[in-house]
Amino acid sequence: MSISKFAVAGATGRLGRHVVDVLTERGHRVVPMSRATGVDIITGAGLADALTGVDVIIDVASWHASEQEAATEFFRTATGNLHEAGRRAGVDRIVAVSIIGADKATAGFVAAQQVHEEANLSGPLPARILRAAQFHEFVGQLLDWRHGDVAHIPALPTQLVACRTVAEALVDLAVDPDAAQPGPGEPIPEIAGPRRETMSEAAELLGARRGIKVVAVDGSGMPDAGIAAAGGFLPGPHAKLAGPTFREWLDTRS
Template sequence: MNTSKFAVAGATGRLGRHVVDVLTERGHPVVPMSRATGVDIITGAGLAEALTGVDVIVDVASWHASEQEAATEFFRTATRNLHEAGDRAGVGLIAAVSIIGADKATAGFVAAQQVHEAAHLSGPLPARLLRAAQFHELVGQLLDWQQGDVAHIPDLPTQLVACRTVAETLVDLATEPDGARPGTPVPEVAGPRRESMAEAARLLGARRGIEVVAVDGSGMPDAEIAAAGGFLPGPHAKLAGPGFREWLDAQS
């Protein structure tokens, strides 16, 4: 069994916790990297020490807000630091998560992923990318942001995916002997079926006592692209894990 040593950037985040769990369950030594563990991938504090003896970096660090310029700067700086420190430490590979539709986006957080992907692919370390659909937890965030008994949620198509499913797929990508062949599509992972964001929010809202009103998404970044299915998985995507209703039932 190959027990490569992994470092996980963003290890205490929503996805990072699952990545650490999957790697640990598969018998790999794991170095969790986050500010909570004394590693800051923006300033570089603690990064060289954390990467000592590491074979593979998994980058699931993310910015906490949707503003494009700030998110872009975060991804540019963090990715550069991970590559440069990893190269000095003798790391052999970096695997990172992005978002399905990042290549089509023109604004907002999803568009910032274009810089994230480009920085990984142009860095000194060999890089493997995985584009994931939006996580199930996004639905709760949309309700939280509106802070009231009525929430207006865009009635846009989505294919929400479980974080655990993304973590398993990303670890598979990071541990397989050969990466994607040149010219093949960036791997994608999404949930098992197409859903409406408003309908998913309605299911969660019913449990929270929140009325959900479906709207057309006007004013959201790239709403027209989303309405046309631009952020849905392509034909080569892996479809796995629970749908939103099944995931929600499992939470309670």
């Protein structure tokens, strides 16, 4: 029997909206799961009903801040609830998004993704992980976090990717019944954009459109800045590179 019903955790979020769109466009039945739809993956409220008849869970739910301890607790609790409720509902498997470099991170939100990955891979449901580069939208967040009229943005290497591109890759993975999670020593699938640049370069492009002056800094004080500077959060040679560049993406939004 072909897989046709998907539950999307974090369905109203930045990535989740795109996942729902891609599934719907491809003719699949979708159960959007978020507090806005009456499903709370932390308390478990509404989860059992939402997963009735679901074949695959796509987990793109995320914590709203970068603090490591709170993000870790969110991922541990949410992932455990999704697996347990999914097991009781007879769900076939779960597909979750993570971040490129999560295995190297030692602090902050990216390090919390280690717990997210481990909780998925050790849970009762078969799990698949897709690691993604930072989203194009992250650049706007950095500008929003500035103090005053000048944004100090780290000149750290990145390979930004469009949310829509990540959503398409996640759905491809979720609908493939033969796709297996890599074994020990094998790389976890990655998705990134087509162009390597620095975060400050991307921020300058957006800042010019918003009237914000961007000053490139070395990233000192940021979690794992040294690892980032050495390319630790860039896609590996096995990564799929797809979607628009940051400049191309900006041009479609103006």
